[in-house]
Amino acid sequence: MFREMRRKKQLLSEEETREIMKVHSSGVLAVTGDDGYPYTVPISYTYADGILYFHCAKEGHKIDAIMRNDKVSFCVIDKDEVIQETFTTHFRSVVAFGRARILTEDSDRRVALESLVEKYSPDYIQEGQKEIKKDWERVCLVEVKIEHMTGKAAIEIVKNKE
Template sequence: MFREMRRKKQLLSEEETSEIIKAHSAGVLSVTGDDGYPYGIPISYAYIDGNLYFHCAKEGHKIDAIKRNDKVSFCVIDKDEVIQETFTTHFRSVVAFGRARILTEDIDRRAALESLVGKYSPDYMQEGQKEIEKDWSRVCVVEVKIEHMTGKAAKEIAKYKE
C-alpha cells in the first residue's frame, strides 16, 4: 500500500524515527485542500503510542479538509545542514502517513489536550488544566493514527552509521 524507500541505505531504524518525531515541537501536516490542492500547515503536536494529537479551531481549511478526506501526511525535519562546497545538505527527516479523526469523546479529548500540555508546558500542568477548561467548548482535537512512517538520513550521515 505504501511505497518502499528507494534508497534503503538511508532508511533510519524505527527507533531513530520514533525518537525524531517525539523530540520535535512542530511539523507540517498535509491534507487534501480545496479543489484537490495539497494544503500543508505547520502544527504543534504530541506523539503517543504511534498516534499524533493536535488541537485547532473547530472551523477552517484544515478541519474542512479532514472531514472531506481523512488521509493525511506529516513531516518533521530533524537536521538540515547545508554543505555549500558539495552542493548538498546533511539531513534527517521523518514522513508519516495516517488517518485523521476529530475526537468527540470527552475522555479522549482531555487525554490528548493533557498530553499537549505535558509536552509543551510540563512545569505548568495546573495552569494547563485551567486553560483546557477555559477553551473546552471552542477547541477541536484531532488524532492521526499513523499507518506508515519512515525516517531518512542523507547518505553522508547514513555512512557514519555503518
C-alpha cells in the same frame, strides 16, 4: 499499500524515527485541500505509540479538508544542514501517513489536551488544567493514527554512523 523507500541505505531505524517524532515540537501536516490541491500547514503536535494529536480551531481549511478526506501525511525535519562546498544537504526527516479524526468524546479530548500540556508546558501542569477547562468548548482536537512512517537521513550521515 505504501511505497518502499528507494534508497534503503538511508532508512532510519524504527527507534530513531519514533524518537524524532517524539522530541520535536512542530511538523507539517498535508491534507487534500480545496479543489483537490494539496494543502500543507505547520502544526504543533504530540506523538506517542503511533498516535499524533494536535489542536486547532473548529472551522477552517484544515478541518474542512479532514472532514472530506481523512487521509493525511505529516513531516518532521530533524536536521537540515546545507553543505555548500559539496552541493548537498545533511538531513534527517520523518514522513508519516495516517488517518485523521476529529475527537468528540470527552475522554479522548482530555487525553489529547493533557498530552499537549505535558509536552509543551511540563512545569505548568496545574495551570494547564485550568487552561483546558477555560478553552474546553472552543478547541477542536484531532487524532492521527499513523499507518506508515519512515525516517530518512542523508547518505553522509549514514556513512558517518558506520
